[in-house]
Amino acid sequence: MSDTPETVLVEHVLDAISDQRLRAGTKLGEQALSDLFSCNRAHVRRALATLAAYQVVDLIPNRGAFVSTPSEDEARDVFQARRAIEATIIRNVVRRADEADIASLRAHLATEDSIRSQNDRPKAIRASRAFHMLLAKIGRNSVLEHYLAELTMRTSLIIGLYGSNAASLCSDDEHARIVQSIADRDEARAQEMVDHHLRHIEGEIAFGEEAPRVGPLSMILSPDRATG
Amino acid sequence: MSDTPETVLVEHVLDAISDQRLRAGTKLGEQALSDLFSCNRAHVRRALATLAAYQVVDLIPNRGAFVSTPSEDEARDVFQARRAIEATIIRNVVRRADEADIASLRAHLATEDSIRSQNDRPKAIRASRAFHMLLAKIGRNSVLEHYLAELTMRTSLIIGLYGSNAASLCSDDEHARIVQSIADRDEARAQEMVDHHLRHIEGEIAFGEEAPRVGPLSMILSPDRATG
DNA sequence: GTAACATAAATTGTTAACAATTTAAACAGA
DNA sequence: TCTGTTTAAATTGTTAACAATTTATGTTAC
The missing domain is CATH 1.10.10.10 (Winged helix-like DNA-binding domain superfamily/Winged helix DNA-binding domain)
Structure with a gap:
C-alpha cells in the first residue's frame, strides 16, 4: 500500500x-x-x-x-453486526479454505496458546483479533473483511470501556473448536460455534462500569x- | 446534523x-x-x-x-455482503416493526408505484434505494443501516457500470411481497424474499458490458x- | 473559600502563496 | 503522418501565516 x-x-x-x-x-x-x-x-x-x-x-x-x-445501544448493534457478518464469513471459510489455509489457522492457534502463557494482555488482545481477521481473509470477501476490521476495532473500544478485567478475551478453546469444525467442513457447526463465541464475548461485558x-x-x- | x-x-x-x-x-x-x-x-x-x-x-x-x-469480483462481494446484512435487517424489521412502520412501508410502495408510471429512471432508482434504506431504519440497528447505505451506493455504481438498461431496477412487485411478509410477521418468508430479491438484482447484471x-x-x- | 468575571494561552479553522507533479499542447525530425 | 521531445498549462501537494474559538489561568468581589 x-x-x-x-x-x-x-x-x-x-x-x-x-x-x-x-x-x-x-x-x-x-x-x-x-x-x-x-x-x-x-x-x-x-x-x-x-x-x-x-x-x-x-x-x-x-x-x-x-x-x-460507543454507547450501550451502539455496542449491541456492533455485536449484532458482527454476528451477521461473521456468519457469512465462516460459511465462506468452510467452503473455500484449502489445506494451506487450515494450516495457517492451526499455526495461529499455537501462537495464541503460547501468548496465553505469557500473561501479556495487549499481545493477547491483538492475537485474538488477528484470529478473526485471519478468518475474514480466508473467507475471501474483501467487503466483509473491511467491515470486520472496523467492527473489531469498535469491539476493542467497547471492551475497553465496559469489559470486566477478567473477561473480554476470546478463549483459545472456542477458537480451537471453530478451527476444528472448519477442518471437518461442518458448516452448520462452524456457524453455531462462531455465533456462540460472539455471544459469549458480548455476554461478559458489564455495561455500567467505568473506564x-x-x-x-x-x-x-x-x-x-x-x-x- | x-x-x-x-x-x-x-x-x-x-x-x-x-x-x-x-x-x-x-x-x-x-x-x-x-x-x-x-x-x-x-x-x-x-x-x-x-x-x-x-x-x-x-x-x-x-x-x-x-x-x-468496482471490479466484477468486488461487485460479487458487495452483493454477498448485502445479503448478509439485509438478512439480519429484515429479521429485525419483522420483530420490531410497529403499525406505524408498516404503514410507512405501504406508503412507500404507493410512492414507488406512482413513480413507476412516470418513466423517470433516476427517480425510480432513488425510490428503490430508499425502500431498502427504510427497511434498515425500521430494523433499528444503526451500524447495519450505515453499512447498507454504503453498499447501496456501491450497488448503484455497479449497476451503472454493468447493468443492462432494461433491468437493474427493483421490481415493485418484490418490494410489495416483502412488505406483506413483514405484515404477516413471517420471518422465514421475509428473509427468503429479500434474499431472492437481491439475487434477482445481481443476476440481471451483465458483466463485460461497458459504460x-x-x-x-x-x-x-x-x-x-x-x-x- | 467560592463564584463570577477578565485575561492569557492553547487549539482549531481558514486562507493564500508557492513547490512539485502530471497532463496537454506545440513542434521538429524522419 | 507519425513519433518523440520540448514547452506550457493545469492540477495536486505542501507550508506558513493569520483569524476565530475554546480552554486554562488569574483576579476580584462577596
Whole structure:
C-alpha cells in the first residue's frame, strides 16, 4: 500500500485502538499528532477525517477529535453486526479454505496458546483479533473483511470501556473448536460455534462500569513502534 | 446534523452516486469541486478523504480523486455482503416493526408505484434505494443501516457500470411481497424474499458490458439541487 | 473559600502563496 | 503522418501565516 503520512497516521491510530492502548474518549490533538508523526496539520486533519469515516473517532467542531465512546445501544448493534457478518464469513471459510489455509489457522492457534502463557494482555488482545481477521481473509470477501476490521476495532473500544478485567478475551478453546469444525467442513457447526463465541464475548461485558483514563499520547502512539 | 462545507459536499456526491448521475471513473477535481460548492480546497480534500474511506472514491497520489470503479469480483462481494446484512435487517424489521412502520412501508410502495408510471429512471432508482434504506431504519440497528447505505451506493455504481438498461431496477412487485411478509410477521418468508430479491438484482447484471461516459461535473453536482 | 468575571494561552479553522507533479499542447525530425 | 521531445498549462501537494474559538489561568468581589 501507499506510504503517505496520512496512511501511516491512520494505521497507527487503528493499531493503538485495536490493542486498547488508545481508549474511548482520548483527545487526539492536531499539534500533538503532527509532532508525533512529523507531518503538518493538513495531513493530520485528513487522517482524522478518514478515522471519523471509520467511526472510531468523533470530530467535534471547534473542539477537536476524540476517540469515540460507543454507547450501550451502539455496542449491541456492533455485536449484532458482527454476528451477521461473521456468519457469512465462516460459511465462506468452510467452503473455500484449502489445506494451506487450515494450516495457517492451526499455526495461529499455537501462537495464541503460547501468548496465553505469557500473561501479556495487549499481545493477547491483538492475537485474538488477528484470529478473526485471519478468518475474514480466508473467507475471501474483501467487503466483509473491511467491515470486520472496523467492527473489531469498535469491539476493542467497547471492551475497553465496559469489559470486566477478567473477561473480554476470546478463549483459545472456542477458537480451537471453530478451527476444528472448519477442518471437518461442518458448516452448520462452524456457524453455531462462531455465533456462540460472539455471544459469549458480548455476554461478559458489564455495561455500567467505568473506564480508567490513560497516559499521554506520546507513550501510546510513538510512530517508530512496529506496525505488527 | 452539522452543516460544514465538508458534510454538504459529501452528501451531494453520495446522492449523485446513488442516483447514478455520477458514474464510476468520473474525475473529481479539487478546483472544480471548490468552485461548485464555493469552499476552499482544504474542505474539498477533507471531504474526498471521507468519501475514500466510504470506498466510493479512489484517491490516487498526484493524480486526484475518481469515483471508484468496482471490479466484477468486488461487485460479487458487495452483493454477498448485502445479503448478509439485509438478512439480519429484515429479521429485525419483522420483530420490531410497529403499525406505524408498516404503514410507512405501504406508503412507500404507493410512492414507488406512482413513480413507476412516470418513466423517470433516476427517480425510480432513488425510490428503490430508499425502500431498502427504510427497511434498515425500521430494523433499528444503526451500524447495519450505515453499512447498507454504503453498499447501496456501491450497488448503484455497479449497476451503472454493468447493468443492462432494461433491468437493474427493483421490481415493485418484490418490494410489495416483502412488505406483506413483514405484515404477516413471517420471518422465514421475509428473509427468503429479500434474499431472492437481491439475487434477482445481481443476476440481471451483465458483466463485460461497458459504460457510457457522462457530462461535466457542474451539471451533475450543482449544490443548489434539493437533497431530498 | 467560592463564584463570577477578565485575561492569557492553547487549539482549531481558514486562507493564500508557492513547490512539485502530471497532463496537454506545440513542434521538429524522419 | 507519425513519433518523440520540448514547452506550457493545469492540477495536486505542501507550508506558513493569520483569524476565530475554546480552554486554562488569574483576579476580584462577596
